[in-house]
Amino acid sequence: MTYTITQISIFAENRPGRLAAIAEALESENINILAFSIAEASGFGVIRALVDDPERAFKKLSSLGYVVSTTEVIGIKMHDRPGGLREISRMLGDAGINIEYAYAYTGRPNAVLIIRVDHVDEAINAILSKGGQLIQRTELA
Template structure:
């Protein structure tokens, strides 16, 4: 139920993001979702890819500052209140969200949200207990 996320520390200068995506493409690694947070000096690129272990190895080998982080993938209805319901469940159980990003699923009118939470196992347990679909990494990697 846990998903491996790649985080890459990037200097905020022209071409750095292109270099990451070019390297991944050159090794046949497909990006499934991404998020980037930046300041004036640097950014953190967060990626879900179809082969996270190989992506980590290739990025590290190319000199990028990279880490693997476990995150949570949740499927929810793509309608008003879908995200609010998930957030309410986590709030009720005292689970803090560090960050999240979302993307629309294919064909089933659903949305997928990637969460980084402080208590990953507890979050999985409470969400599943409330009937929320928590996706395993292999399903996300194959999207």
């Protein structure tokens, strides 16, 4: 079973219309965005997204000249109720897993916390051994 999920990251300078252009490119390929976040630094940002077909998204955006990369992340299922995030983040803390960045969505089938960590395999083992549930790659497609 594959517990890592491929996220695409796109470099974008802060300028009106950049996000729309990226979204439009994905739409034209009929690619669905499941979750996304924008990390911002002075003057530019990185758009990170989980999509149903990361490979095609990568190809499309690269062909349009965007600076794109793919990164393996983990999606942890959370209870969609008060305390859901606490349970998961406590588990990560106890396992000594440092989160580089994270974002979340609630919806089908669960609330999900998406995290990027330094040591992916160690993190997966630690979460599973503590009874945590991870999204599988196949669930997104």
